[in-house]
Amino acid sequence: MGYRYEIRLSGSGGQGLILIGIILAEAIGLYEGLHVVQTQSYGPEARGGASKSEIVVSDEEIDYPKPQKLDLLLAMNQASCDLYYRDLKEDGKLLVDATFVSQVPTNRAIRIPFTKLARERLGREIVANIVALGAISELIDLVSFKSLEWALLGRVPKGTEEINKKALRLGRRVAKGALKEMKGKEIENYTIDESSL
Amino acid sequence: MEKKKRELLLQGNEAVAEGALAAGCRFFAGYPITPSTEIAEYLSQKLPQVGGVFVQMEDELASMAAVIGASLAGAKSMTATSGPGFSLMQENIGFACEAEVPCLVVDVMRGGPSTGLPTSPAQGDVMQARWGTHGDHPIIVLCASSVPECFHMTVRAFNLSERFRTPVILLLDEVVAHMREKITLPLPEELEIIDRVRPTVPPEWYIPYEDNASGVPPMAPFGEGYRYHVTGLIHDIRGFPTSRSDEIGPFFQRLFRKISQNFAEIHMSETFEIEDAEITVVAYGSVARSAKRAVLEARQRGIKAGLLKLMTLWPFDRPAVERVARGSRVLLVPEMNMGQISREVKRVNNGVCTVVTLNKVDGTLITPDEILKRITEVYQDERDN
Numbered sequence: 001m002g003y004r005y006e007i008r009l010s011g012s013g014g015q016g017l018i019l020i021g022i023i024l025a026e027a028i029g030l031y032e033g034l035h036v037v038q039t040q041s042y043g044p045e046a047r048g049g050a051s052k053s054e055i056v057v058s059d060e061e062i063d064y065p066k067p068q069k070l071d072l073l074l075a076m077n078q079a080s081c082d083l084y085y086r087d088l089k090e091d092g093k094l095l096v097d098a099t100f101v102s103q104v105p106t107n108r109a110i111r112i113p114f115t116k117l118a119r120e121r122l123g124r125e126i127v128a129n130i131v132a133l134g135a136i137s138e139l140i141d142l143v144s145f146k147s148l149e150w151a152l153l154g155r156v157p158k159g160t161e162e163i164n165k166k167a168l169r170l171g172r173r174v175a176k177g178a179l180k181e182m183k184g185k186e187i188e189n190y191t192i193d194e195s196s197l
Numbered sequence: 198m199e200k201k202k203r204e205l206l207l208q209g210n211e212a213v214a215e216g217a218l219a220a221g222c223r224f225f226a227g228y229p230i231t232p233s234t235e236i237a238e239y240l241s242q243k244l245p246q247v248g249g250v251f252v253q254m255e256d257e258l259a260s261m262a263a264v265i266g267a268s269l270a271g272a273k274s275m276t277a278t279s280g281p282g283f284s285l286m287q288e289n290i291g292f293a294c295e296a297e298v299p300c301l302v303v304d305v306m307r308g309g310p311s312t313g314l315p316t317s318p319a320q321g322d323v324m325q326a327r328w329g330t331h332g333d334h335p336i337i338v339l340c341a342s343s344v345p346e347c348f349h350m351t352v353r354a355f356n357l358s359e360r361f362r363t364p365v366i367l368l369l370d371e372v373v374a375h376m377r378e379k380i381t382l383p384l385p386e387e388l389e390i391i392d393r394v395r396p397t398v399p400p401e402w403y404i405p406y407e408d409n410a411s412g413v414p415p416m417a418p419f420g421e422g423y424r425y426h427v428t429g430l431i432h433d434i435r436g437f438p439t440s441r442s443d444e445i446g447p448f449f450q451r452l453f454r455k456i457s458q459n460f461a462e463i464h465m466s467e468t469f470e471i472e473d474a475e476i477t478v479v480a481y482g483s484v485a486r487s488a489k490r491a492v493l494e495a496r497q498r499g500i501k502a503g504l505l506k507l508m509t510l511w512p513f514d515r516p517a518v519e520r521v522a523r524g525s526r527v528l529l530v531p532e533m534n535m536g537q538i539s540r541e542v543k544r545v546n547n548g549v550c551t552v553v554t555l556n557k558v559d560g561t562l563i564t565p566d567e568i569l570k571r572i573t574e575v576y577q578d579e580r581d582n
Contacts, residue, residue, distance in 0.1 A: 001493060022377060026206045029379045036206075038377040044231070044315045063489040064565050065376055 002060035005142060006067035009132075010052040010084055011076025011097070013042055016129030021053030023133060023151045024143070028057055031147035037065040050080065057142055072139060074132055075101055076114070093139055097132065110139070110182070112174050118167060127167035130156075134171020138179060145172060203382045209347040209374040210235035210277075213303055213367070214243065216351025217275055219388055222301070223249035224274040226263035228256055228282060231315045232371040233305035236277035257282035261289035261302070268298045269427060271418025273355055275301035280309040280322060283329065290364050291330030292429045294452075297406070297414070299358035299393055301351070303367045305374040306482075306533075308560050317560035318371035320482055323537040326366045327511045333449070335456040337361070337463055338511035340368040342485045344378035350508070356391040357463060361455050362413050368510065370533065372483035372562050396423065407434045408447065412455030456512065465508040466517040470496065474503025475579070476572055477525040479518065479542055481507040484531050484563050491568035500576050513541045522549045527575050531555035531563050551579075 007024070009017045018040045029036035035058045043049035054067050069089045075081035076097045085105045088094060096104060099115035112135055118128040130152065137148050149168060156164045207215065214236050217225075225240045237253070244251040250267070254260040260276045267274040278286060283304045293300055306322045308314025322329075326338045337357050341350045350367060358365040396403050396415040405425040406414050417423030426436035431448055433439040439448075456463070470492055471477055480488040485506040495502035505521045507514055518541075522528060527550060530539035539554045546552050555571045557563045 001497075022206070025377055029206050030204060036379065038206075039372060040375055042316055062378075063486045063493070065372065065483065065486055066562060066564070068565070 002058050004062070004068075005057040005071050005140070006069065007055040007057075007072045007074075007136075007140075008052055008067055008070050008084060008087070009054070009074045009076075010050070010080035011074075012079070013049045013051040015051065015076045016126070017051050017074075017076065018042070018053045019155065020129045020133045020136075021055055023148070023155050024136065025055050026155070027143045027147040027151035028055070031150060032143050034058065034142065035060060035062050037062045039065050050083075052080065052084075072136070074136065076128075076132065077101065078103065081105070095132070095135060095139065097128065099128075110135075110175070110178055112171075112178060114171070117170060117174065121170055122163060122167055124163060127163055130164050130167035131171040131174070134168040134173075135175035135178075136171075137168075138172055138175035202384060205380055205382065206377050207344055207380050208235055208377050209341070209344050209369055210305070211239050212344045212347035212380055213277070213351045213369070214239035215382060216348040217301070217355070218243055218247060219348070219382070219385065219390075220273065220352045220355035221390055221392070222273045222275050222355060223247070224264070224267035224272040225249070225276065226252045226254050226260045226267070226274070227276040227278060228254055228260050230279045230282045232307055232374050233277045233279045233282075233303060235374075236303060236305075257285035258289065261286040261293075264300045264302075265289060265293050265296070265298045268293075268300045269296075269419050271420070273299070273359065275303065275355075277303035277305070279305045279307050279315075281312060283322060283325065287325075287329040287331075290366075291332060291334065293364040294330065294334040294336065295332075295429050295431070296427050297362040297416075297452075298364070299355075299362050299416075300364050301354050301358055301367060302364060303351075303369065305369045305371060307371050308558070314560045316371065318483060318533060318562055319558065319560070320368075320370055320484070320533040320537070321558075322368060323510060323534065326368055335363070335453050336366065336511055337363060337456070338366040338368060338509070339465070340481045340508060340510050341373055342482050342506065342508075343373065344376060345380045346508070347373065348380060348382070352388055352390070353465075356389065359393045360391050360413070361459070362393065362416060363456065368482070370482045376483075400424065404434050405436045406432060406448070408451050412451045412458065460512055463509055463512060464514040464517065466514050467506040467508065468517075468521070469504040469506070471503035471505065471521055471524065473501050474521070474525055475501045476527045476529060476575060477503045477505055477521040478529045478531065478568065478572070479505045479507065479521070479538070480531055481510060481538065482533075484533060487563050487565045488531060488568055490565035491572060494565060494569050495572045495576075498573075500572060502572055507538070510538065513545065515545050518542055518545045519549075522546045525550055526579055527551045527553060529553050529555060529568070529571060529575060531557075531568050531571070533557055533563060551575075
């Protein structure tokens with residue numbers, strides 16, 4: 001059997017998790033040529049409630065479309081972090097939006113305040129998901145930044161290309177910094193030093 | 198210029214819409230409902246671009262009526278809905294059976310009954326798709342389990358409906374409908390498209406419901422000079438109501454015969470690792486994907502497991518099930534309902550081997566682990582006996 005790389009993007013309805021799931025799947029599937037399946041689940045509410053988007057990547061045809069054990073979990077709120085942390089593989093990566101997640105269950109969590117960054121650096125909280133997507137591009141080897149940017153531009157509304165590109169770059173930069181900081185250290189929960197941006 | 202094939206990341210629902218366009222569908226009437234809405238959304242944008250018509254109706258009763266009207270006027274027509282809307286469409290689906298009006302009804306199954314679980318998967322409408330409308334009638338029901346299948350089965354569903362002048366139901370579940378996968382859309386010339394047979398006689402000689410060898414009378418579109426009577430009452434060969442038993446009997450016989458003499462053409466299934474399988478999983482829709490993984494994992498543990506994936510649910514694929522029943526010791530039927538296809542498997546198996554079920558109705562997809570656990574249990578039991 002081929003490998004499976006499994007990603008869950010979770011948070012609450014309205015945070016744009018399904019959109020970044022689609023962008024990521026498109027970049028991996030169409031631009032990188034891997035097999036990919038993206039699924040989603042959300043409640044009947046129009047906004048609020050739990051929402052998640054899941055991606056399974058493989059080098060061969062994918063049968064079961066949902067993740068079994070996660071390689072990467074993005075938690076954009078506390079509830080999803082608490083609920084899904086135990087689905088991570090032992091060496092799985094946990095990425096949280098530190099704006100909303102104050103308690104992390106592991107000292108290996110990568111904490112970046114996506115929403116706060118989006119609000120303060122880009123003036124629009126709505127692109128917090130794209131900042132997170134940029135950070136994800138640093139954490140996985142499945143997709144090049146360029147592919148992700150192409151996929152992003154194909155999916156966002158006209159007129160918002162610039163801010164979305166900026167958001168993606170910001171996310172990548174911040175994650176790079178975070179990983180550098182964490183490297184080779186017995187790190188405690190990493191929180192971004194905002195003065196370094 | 199050479200045409201290039203388009204590779205896309207599409208949702209199951211979007212692939213249904215693309216399949217419909219490729220099949221020549223030019224009319225959609227419906228009422229949005231989760232988890233089928235994307236079909237309507239997609240076609241509302243695309244149909245006008247190809248000269249088609251999209252109508253959002255006041256409800257599902259009217260939607261089905263409009264679909265029938267458009268088909269009678271010559272357009273390949275469809276609607277898409279989910280459980281609650283599918284219930285409302287049942288009466289007019291019966292009308293389409295009775296008046297022999299080709300059309301496609303896509304039912305994306307969600308948890309039910311009633312409003313149920315709008316955003317969660319289920320497979321509870323299998324029997325409703327077969328028997329939801331009253332009265333004895335044949336019907337064709339297909340079920341897809343991947344995005345490419347959503348496309349190809351929609352084309353096939355239209356082909357079957359046109360060929361046999363019958364409504365065809367395409368069942369998806371929420372997982373398949375909302376899942377995104379890669380699909381390479383075929384070029385038009387790569388697809389087989391079947392259109393209804395039209396009369397070759399002039400209007401004054403046209404007998405709308407006259408029998409022939411195929412049992413499918415040529416169908417004239419309204420508006421081209423062929424005038425005939427269409428009714429939900431049992432009718433004679435000219436379309437007018439009859440209560441003569443010597444006309445009623447042959448009408449019903451023909452209605453059934455046109456489907457039953459073509460079972461082999463209608464039945465579709467796929468098998469995986471069944472040659473030496475002692476335990477064969479019989480599954481359909483998204484559950485077939487979990488089953489395939491479970492079979493692979495069982496094989497790694499030395500258990501000879503196999504998979505029969507049903508793609509035509511009705512008419513029930515008796516030959517396919519009989520084949521695996523003869524070769525296996527156990528048939529395992531996992532379903533997201535309390536046992537609908539398993540009843541059919543038991544009926545067809547008729548005691549040849551053991552049939553066991555795995556039923557899950559908690560709003561989540563059956564996992565490979567759950568199927569594997571059941572396979573292992575059953576395997577142990579069989580060993581012990």
